[in-house]
Structures are given as C-alpha cells and as structure tokens.
Amino acid sequence: MNDLNFTGKPIEAREPAASQLSINRVVEWVKRNLFNSWFDSIITLLIILLLGTVLPKALDWLFFSATFSGAGRADCSPDAACWIPIRQYIDYYIYGPFPESEQWRVNSAFAVGLFAFPLLFTQRIPQKIVIGYILFLPVLLWVLLKGGFIFEDISTSALGGLTLTFFLGIIAMCLSLPVSILLALGRQTKLPILRWICVGYIELVRCIPVITFLFMASLVLQLFLPGGVSIDVLFRVLFVLIFVSAVYKAEIIRGAIQAVPKGQIEASYAMGCGYWKTMAYVVMPQALRNSVPALISNFIGLFKETTLVMILGLLEVMGAVKATFNNAEWLGLHAEGPIVVSAFFFVACFSIAQYGAYLERRIRRTKH
Amino acid sequence: MSKQTVVQLDRVNKWYGKYHALRDIDLAVAKGETIVICGPSGSGKSTLIRCLNNLEQHDEGGIKICDITISENVKDIEKIRRHTGMVFQHFNLFPHMTVLDNCTFGLRHVLGMPVSQANEVARDLLNKVKIGDQEQKYPGQLSGGQQQRVAIARALTMSPDIMLFDEPTSALDPEMISEVLEIMRSLSKDGMTMICVTHEMGFAKEFADRIVFMEAGSVIEISPPEEFFVKPKTERAKVFLDQILAH
C-alpha cells in the first residue's frame, strides 16, 4: 500500500524487520514460559518428574511390550497389553453383525454422514441446500442401513458396533433439530399456555437422567401403545434420544435466536412481514448459522450419550467391545476394551470438536 | 391545514409497567409534511414513532394512519405497516442477504412479486440512493453511511406513504452523516411525508415543516423551525437547544 501524503511526501508502508531464530530466543522462551518465577520452576520440575516416571511405563505397557499379533490367548504376554482380540474383531466393532455382502452400504452410509461436516464448512453453498441435506440425511441413512426402496431390508438387530453408534448419533441429531426449533420458538412465544408447556417439558427432561428414559422406552413404553402395536427397540431408543437431545438443542437455538438483534425482527415486521415469515427468512437463517459450533458440540455430547444404550443390551461400539471380551478365549482382559473405546471416542470427538472450534472462530471473525 | 391528514394521534397514552412513557399525545400530520421530533434522552421519542406502525402497542387513545385505525386486528396492522416505511438507528439490514436481496425482501415475501420484477424495483431505488453498484455486496462489507442508505432504499421499496426515521444518523461516524442527510433531504423535497427523530438540528432547521419537542413522555411544544430555534416557547426546550448547540 502506497498512500500519497497530501503534502506530497509519499507515506511508505514497511514490513516489520524480520527477527531470526537463535539460541538466545529459545533460552528466552524457556525462561519466560517455564521458569518465570521460583513457583513456576517448582511446578515445571514436578511435572517433568511425574511425566518422566509415568510415561515410559505406560508407553511400555501400551506399545513396546504389548502383543500385536498372534493366533490366540497363548501368545499374549502377561504384563502388557494384548491387542490380538482387537485385531481379530475389528470388523465386528465397525460393522457389527451386518451381513458381509452388504457392508458397502455401511461404508457409503459413513461417507454420506461424514459429508455433512464439510458441507457446514463451505459458505458458498446456500443455507437452503445445507438444511435440505441435513433433513434428507436420516432418510438416506435409513435406506442405506435399514433398507427399503431399492435395497434389501435388514433387520434392526443386524445393526451393531460403530454402525449402530453412527446410525443413532446422526439420525437423532438430524431429527431432533426440527423438534428443537419448535421447542425454542415455543419457549419464546408470547402465548402463555404454549410457553409454559414448552418450558415445563424442557425443564423436566433436563432434570431427569437419560437412562431412566431409556429404561422407560425399553420397559414400559409398549404398555402405553394400543394393544398389538409394537415398536422395535431401536426406534424406541432413537425416539428417546431425539426427544431428549432436542431439549438441549432448543436451549442452544433459543440463545442464538435471542442473540439475533431485536432490530432485525422489528425491521421485518415494519415491512409488513408476519411472525412465521420473519422467523423463517430473517431470524432462523442467522440463528442457525451462529449456532453451528454449539450444535456441533451438542452432537459430540449426543454421540457420547449413545453409549448408554449399552445398558439396555444394544451392542453399540462399547457394548460390542464388551461382548467380545466375554468370549471364553479372552475372558479376563479388563483394560484393553475400555482403552480401545476411549481411544476411538477421543479421536472422533476431538477432531469434531476442533472442527467446531474452527467454525466458531471463523464466525466470530466475520462478525467484526 | 387544508391538505389531507395522513397521521392522526388522539390522546395517545402508553405505559411500560408502571412507567408512563407517552402522555396524552395529540398530533396530526398532513400529507407531504416533514416532522422532526426532538427532546432529551428517554423522553419517549422512539416509543412514539414505534407506536405509529405498531411495533409497540399503545394503551389508550387512537392512532389513525392513512384512514386505518390501529386496533387488535392483524390484517389492519399489516396494512398500516405496508403504508409506512421505517429506518432505524442501527440500520437493521439483514446481514445474511445481499444488498439487493435486502431490498427485494418485502416485495417478494409480502407482496409476492416475482424475483425479476422485484430486482428491477430495488435497483431503481438503490440507484436513487447512489449505491447501485454495490448491490451484490453484503451489509457487513459496507460503511455505516452506505448501510443506512440501503436501509432507506429498502424502506422505500414498499412505496410507503409515510417514512419514519428513528435517529438515522446517530450511529454514524461524523463523516458519513452528511451522505445520509443528503438522501433524506431529497426525499423531503420530493414530497414524502416524513416523521424523523433526530438530533441533527441543521437538517431540522432547513427542512422540517414543524418541530415536535418532547419531554418526559409529553409533547410540550410544536412549532415551525423558525420559531423553535429563535425563541422556543418553553424554558425546557431552550435549555435543551443550548446544550445541543453548545459544542
């Protein structure tokens, strides 16, 4: 940029003088960030000591002395991890009992589901299309995993492992969104009865543990249906996940709606738009866009919550891992299962969380 | 006033809870008039102007806009809002739409006009506020002055009979105020009925037909600018003018 000073003298914009990396700067960095004061130094040393004693042992147990390949229990070393069963069962953890010939359907379901994330990333694509995709996603997953239309119908009991986790997580996420929007609007409306019913529902569900709802669905929901009608346990669980997580989403969306300046609504009203048009064209597009990061972290919560269906005997990824370690051959290995499950969830949730944080930063940047 | 009366307020009262925000307001505005409302902060200027298109509901008295009385009837209120255009202090442009979409919003969703026709109308008005070349930008990419001009154009798309302005320049940097006032001047010249809440006394002096001075929810003075600036009837108005013109 080269502005001309009006007195005639040019104003030069310069780059800052480059500073080079040197030993001095490293020492300075260490001094400032690790040994700033005597208290700091003590803490630094303590942490180094702790890591120094624990880390090598842990790494040794996990990797260096661990058994990775072999045929059976006999090949395992007694005082280190034994990863053989994990390798043997890895397909089961991913696909569950899904018929082997149809596993391409699971793969494409994963692809279709994961595609929603980059879709949230691009700003070019109109919001209508993104929302359309998200609402269409459950149908797509349904057809792929459960069958119908062109595909062979697959029994719900064939859903297990990661496939089930994924199925529950994504479908509950997508379907709870519209419910939560209605709840959020209901909670904010001026009509008192409507509002109190919504508030009551939200507060009540927030106060009660999900697993009691899951038990409700698994034990007594059938009793409330007309005789002879029975709903598959998977759908009942899905139903619970949808209506429970909608409550948390409703709070997120309510916050986002409140964050839309009141002036936006007034401007729309002033032009003669009614309530629904104002909400649909002015408020919701802004609120939804701003709530994407919060919704992503809500999704992480929901994804983690799907493990609870294990308590009902549904074998999602954690249940599947547990079941295989009950196999006569692998009885007695206690730590490997939980470690694998936590590693899986950590990798999945952490990456999604980072992605959400990135989107949030970007939204904040564009606001200024 | 021989001309047709388009805004008629009759002993309008409004309360916020116990707080008496508007007290017995009487006011009649003729077609083509430019009215400037001024008064100290909290005196109820915004409340008054927002009652005119029912963004706030008044509690007592009658308000009649273009022969429609404001009531509980939803259809009537929609009609009144179509007869009035409003410009806000903070522009309130829709940040997720382009400038053009902002301007066609009402046309499309209220009047149900097809997109191409709406675009034409909007382009016309954007050119009128001298911003035709920015139509594909988003509000966030414009300066405050430009945004406010878009907001005016947006309000004009619905071809309102009456324009309401609530401090249209007070959120602007000094440099940008003049460009917005410019547009308001030309509107006034073209014979638009305008009701403006503003502290821009220059504008008031030059273009207002009458100045309404408010204090604590009441209108305490209505005079033409010549009179108001030279010898205000009330002591309060004098003090106010002194303060506002001091610096």
Place this chain on the structure above:
Amino acid sequence: MSKQTVVQLDRVNKWYGKYHALRDIDLAVAKGETIVICGPSGSGKSTLIRCLNNLEQHDEGGIKICDITISENVKDIEKIRRHTGMVFQHFNLFPHMTVLDNCTFGLRHVLGMPVSQANEVARDLLNKVKIGDQEQKYPGQLSGGQQQRVAIARALTMSPDIMLFDEPTSALDPEMISEVLEIMRSLSKDGMTMICVTHEMGFAKEFADRIVFMEAGSVIEISPPEEFFVKPKTERAKVFLDQILAH
C-alpha cells in the same frame, strides 16, 4: 518550546501482523500542553495513544514519558502507568464495585493506601467531577455521562502527570457530551498535560494548544487550532474538516 518535555516520541513504528499501523511518529509534548489528535477512522489514533502507556507495545523507535523510556522492564512500565491516567471510550468502570471503590482501587492496590485515606482522596475528586453524591452507587446505575466522569475521577486519583483520553465522548448521548467536556475543560485550565483523541471540534478549537492530524498511521499535520481550522496545510485535513463540520 521552553517548557519541560514530558512526552517524547521518536520515529515510533508499530505493526499488527503485516499491517503497518503507526509510521515514523515523531512528537514532543510539553508539560501543561493540551494536544488533540484527530483523523479519519482507522488512522491509528487509538493505537498511538495506547502505545503511550504501553497498553500496546510499539515495535520500533523510542517513547519516553516523564524521562522514563518504555522498554521490556516491567517496573518501568508500572511507573509510566502511574505517571499517566487514561480515560476510555467505553468508560471501563469495574461494574462489580461501587463508584467509590472504583476510585480507591488504584490507591489501595498500587500505593497501598489505607482505606479511610483512599476514600478521602477519592471523595475529593468525585466532588470535583460533581458526582460526590453518587459514591455508593454501582456504575450500571449511572448514566453514560456520569460514568465517564467517574472514569475521569478514577484516573485522576493516581495524580498522573499526563492524562490520555481516547474518544471520551463518542459513546455518549449528545446531552451528556457537554458535561464531560466541561470537566475536561476545567482540567485543561488547571494546567494538566492532556492528550485527547476526540472528534469534538468545539473543544479542540477552544482548548487545544496543538492539533495532531493523522492519516493511515502517519502524522501528517501538527498545527495550532487557529491555523488548523482556518487553513489546514494538507488537502486531506481540509476534506476531513469539511465533512465533519458540514452538518
């Protein structure tokens, strides 16, 4: 200038990343002078004034305040901050403390003054800014003008040699501007060294000893007000003045 120089800037440069925010700024301020900095938005006025008490660190050149050079030395910076008082655009009062506690905060935690003595000092200053009767209120309970006066009092408690103002009136309603300017006038009269970023040209005309005009990070004009307002040296300043004084 025969008087003692209390602020001395020597080819000061600052970058935000790659953006060159301050370019070769040279400036010397004598004791008791009132300097007004003006210029278009984004020209680096705030950046400059914040470099003076090291709220932003400059990257090149030297800044000397009351004979202390700004460096990495934490003690020096604390000293410099005690020599300067700063008033912000958005007041930045501590909302969880009463007005009195706000004013005694520095006294108690920097000078370690006992509470009773600090209260006395603070009450004195609060009376000076005509707000002595509000000392037990919280900032949220005061109007903007009152809050800004408290902020000035708070800065004065540390008996600074130099007062820095960063657009102290631009977040205020027109009526409240005058009460804050009033206080600044009296400070200026009392011989306080003041550096003000402000768009209040009335104040600048009357009280500034010199006006510093900035553009794109450089100082392009320094003149006494008589000269600056009548015939500015640069074309840019003229355009700026025209716009700002137009309405």
Place this chain on the structure above:
Amino acid sequence: ADKLEEVKARGVMKCGIHPGKAGFSTPDTKGNWTGLDVELCKAVAAAVFGDASKIEFITMNSRNRLTALVTDEIDMLARSTTFTATRDGLNGVDVTTPWFYDGQALMVKKELGVNSIEELDGATICTYPGTTSEKNINDYFESRGLSYKALIVEGSAESTAAYLANRCDAVTNDASALAADRQGMPDPSANVILPERISKEPLGAYVKQGNDDWRQVVTWTAMALIEAEGLGVTQDNVDEKLKSTKPDVIRLLGTEGNLGKNFGLDNQWAYNAIKAVGNYGEIFERNLGEGSSLNFERGLNALYTNGGLLYAYPFR
C-alpha cells in the same frame, strides 16, 4: 393367533439372548452368535422353517428380558434365565424345559483356605443386580444366621475384576459362569468354587404366556436334541439314520408317524434341528466342553442314563 402362526407368517424368528456370556452367547469375529443358548434358538428356527438362518438375535439385559417377551419384541428368550415359580406365575411368561442345570455357587481364592460357605461370615460378596442370585445369596445367608456385605456390580467383567483385585472376598454366580470366569483368570487353579450349591438354577427358554402351540414347539425341540443324544443321532449321521429301522429313531426323525404335524410343523422338524446344530451332547462339547477353552464337565447336564438330569419325554 398363536405365536407359532405369527412366526411362520413372518418368516423369521426373533430370539432374545445374552449380550456376552462365555459359552452361552458370544459373537465370533464375523459377528455371528455362538453358544449353548444360541444353538437352542437355531434349533427352533430349523425346526420351524427348516432353515437355521431364519433367525434374528436380539441382545437383552437382565432388566428388560422378560418385558421384551410380554411385549412381543422377541419370540423366545434363551438368555440363561432361571425357571422360577414367580416368573412363570406372575409376569405373563411361561417356562419351557430346562436346557442347562446350574446351581448358584461361590468362588473364593484358594489362599484364603476356605472350604465351605459357613466360613464366609462377614465377607464381602460380589453379585449382579436384578438376577435371582442377588436374592438367593440373601436368603441363604439369612437362613443360616450368617452376615455378609453385598457388592452389586452390573457387568460380569467388572465383577470378575473386582474379585481378582480382592475388592470382594467371594464372587457368587451360577457355577457355570464362575467356571468360565475362572478359566479367564491369570491363574485359574488359585481359585476354588465352593462345593455347596446355594440354589437350584434350571436355565432354559421362556416364551410368552398363552401361546401353547409355540411353547410346545420350543419345549419339544429342546427335548428332541436331548433325545437325539440318547439315540446316538448326530449331525453327521442323521441322514443315514433316516433309513434306520429303530422305531424310536424314525419316529423322532419323522420318517414314521405324525409328530411334527401335530405340533403344527413339518414332520421332519427334528431332523432339521439335528441337521442344523447336532444333538445336545455335540452342542455341549462344542460350546462348553472339550471343544471349547472352557472344558466343563457334563455333571448334572449329562443324560439321566449317565447320572445327569437330562431326561427327554418319550417321543411317542
């Protein structure tokens, strides 16, 4: 209509099983379920459809297993569920025939030197929630004036881990489950299963109450597999045995008589079942006995002719 009609019309049978119990039901690396309970289900499916793969396994936890039967979520429950009068009488479900005779036992560390439950006064005992074992242990100690501290842990893996770590002094469960758990321990021989059986635990399949045809099918399929062992009919030789001349065998396999028709099935129902999974002895050996890593003795689960309790009613 009766469950049998319903199942036939549907073309697939839904069987409730345990989500992971060594020897009784565990998934293999392909996700196919294996185990003693699982094979009973397969046998029933084979008897009904002539095809053991027309089956759907639904995993159940101990709380919702019986409800699932009542609400028709599953057609039969083969989840090591003890036959008790309360369950049969009250909950809208019916017992069939015992499939595995078990008894609740306690396991302790050998180093404790305990030889009988009487010596465990005041000990902490690990058990599972919502099972009969929880009530049995209470009744047993109470009736003998002994005291104990219960530690109720939901998962069997956690429970075993707790026992191994001396979190509890003894662990109680069905003897078979204890034996399986012991098998998985680092040093199985350091643990002893105390000789007393504090309860009778006949485990077997449940069906929904009021479906007599269906209950008969499940009951008699199980019996047919037991009978087959007695008659020496195995998975391998069942085709040859079709040509057998022994009246017991040909009646069982449906070459003669109308047993299947009377149950509402194909006359070859038993043949199909045996062809699919083998006789009881084979199933046992495959899943619990020497064919598995569990190495159980037949014990009570031997044929009555060999000193066990397995006794099929006559196929006449």
Place this chain on the structure above:
Amino acid sequence: MQSFFYNRKVRDALIQLIFLACVCYGAMYLVMNAATNMSNAGLTSGFDFLFQRAGYDISYSLVHYDPKTSTHLMAWVAGMVNTLAFAVVAILFTTVLSLLLAVMRLSHNFLLSSVSLCVVEYMRNVPILVHITVWYVFSLTLPSVRQAFNLGDVSYLSNRGLSLPSVVWNYSLWPSIVLIVLWLGLCFLMQKKVPSKGRRRLLMLFTTVILILSASLMFSPVVSISVPQLVGFNFKYGWTLPPEFIMLIVAVSTYSASHGSEVIRGSILAVSKGQMEAGLALGVKRNIVMNRVIIPQALHSIIPPMTSIYINVLKAAALGSVVGFMDIMGTMGGSSLNITGQAIECILIVMVSYGFLNLILAAVMGRFNNAMQLKGR
C-alpha cells in the same frame, strides 16, 4: 365475523386452546392404553409394594438398611441418601477441580497449561460411561486391605475404599443449645459493631471455629473420634468410603470438571478486555487486576452454565449401578423393579425423585445467581 378471527387476542386464545386440547388428548390416550393393556396382561398397578420386605442388600448405605427387615420404601430412602451424598461431594469436587483446571490452563507456564489442556480434552471427549469403567478398573489396582496405603495411621486407602476417622457424636441437647445461642449472640453483636462486610465475615468464621474448638474441649464426652483399625477381613471403626463411591465421584467430577473448566475459562476470557486495560492503566499489577476485577466479574456469568453442569453431575449418579454404587436407579429402578416387576411405578418413582432433587438444586442455584447479579444492569 371474519374480523373476529383476525383479532390478535382471539387468534392467540384459539391457537392455545387447540394446542392444549391436543396435549390433553394425547396424555389421556396413553393413560387409557396403559390401563387396558395392564388389565389384559393381568398386571396390577399400585404402590403397595413399597411396604413389602425388599429382601436384597444394598452395598453401601448411609442410613440404616437391613436386608432382613427393610421395605422397598426404605431401599428408596437409602438410594436417595446415597444419591444426595454423592451429589454433594461430587459437586464440591467438580467446582474445585474446574477452577483448578481453568487456572492451570490460563497459567503462563507452558507445561502446566499443556497438562491441563490434555487432561481436559481427554476427559470431555470420552463418554462418561467409559470413564466410570476405566476408573473402576483402576481402583481395583489399589493394594488389598492388608497392604493398604497408610495415611498417617489414621486413614487407610485400599481397594476396599478409603477408611477415615469419624467423629462420633454422643447426642446431648444442652451443649448444642448453649453453643447455638452463643453463636447467634455473637453474630448479632458483630452485625451491629463491625461495619466492613469482609472483615465481619472473617471475624465470624474465626469466632465460630474458636467456639467449636472450645466447645468440643469443654464438653469432650460429647464428641469422640473413632479411628479405623484392621480387624479380620476388613477395616472396622471409623468411616469407610467404598471404592465404588470414590471412583464414581472421581470419574464424574473429573468429567464434569473438564466441562466446568471450559465454562470458567470462557467467562474469564469473556470479561471485556477493557477491564484489564483499565486496571493496568492505573498501574496495578496484572495478577491483582485478575483477582480483584476479572475473576469476580467472571463469577457472575459462571453460575447459569455451572448449574446445568451440577444437574448433570446429579444425573450421573444413575450410572453408578454399572459399577455397583446403589443410588435410586440402583435400588428402586434396579433391584426393586426386578423383584416386584412393577416397572411403571418404579421408573416413575425414580424419575420423580431425580426431578425433585434437580429442581431443588436449580432453585438454590437460581437464588444464588440472583444474589450475585450486578446492580443496575
């Protein structure tokens, strides 16, 4: 007539009436279904079972529970008390840990903030159920009773739990009354005499401690301390917290603290930058501004999100049954349900119990929040 339906009030009323009618109809429909279904299946409903003998043991109970005589009602009480005890301790730990992790994360020490970052990220990205399992498996690696960690001869840590010395109150009314009267008197006096709020609180605390100490000396037979001792299989005397309880608390409070620390960190960062600058511009040191200006303000916005974290902590008690901690879900919703088969009733009781506890918690936090709000905003 048409304008009647365009009237705003009429419309609002109609919409609400229709909605209410739908909700009521739905509820009625479900209840009717349940009634017919139950009578068809021959199930009886009712709460009589609460007064029958429960006949199962509860591994850890703070109230007296005897499997031989106690009823299902008593089992519910024991579960409630367990839930409450868990909630109080876990909420306390959650708060402390959240603060600790947040402060660590904001520290300038690179190692310290990285450690906090790793811990927080691991904790919050793994399902709580996995945490509970992992911690439980870990607790089993603690030494057995005979090799218990000896904590100063008064406490022991083993895989049977944490044995602590306990205070045994031999209830006697008079000393307590004297104590309370004395304390009230002091409070009253101080209210009048000491003007500064902060100093008054400090004085109050000080005198209370002195009073309690002197009282326990004066009436020494009232209070005695019981120290755990190894007898037979187990520790006797004192007070033993079972590992299920401890590990559930550890798992839940670390998990919640990872969320809590983000809340705290977020609200510290959300305090406007201007506040820090205003403090610095006065010449005040950075850490004083932090403690006196930033953190107090952050506290105002922390409470609502912390409330929902606390509610989640309380709800997590329901997962305790996985590792053998018997809260209401374990007693009423687990063993009682199984033994009686009264599923609807048991689950209803469990839901109502949690709802009740959480509403109380929310109400308390709400009051606290109101008290903390900034004046004049």
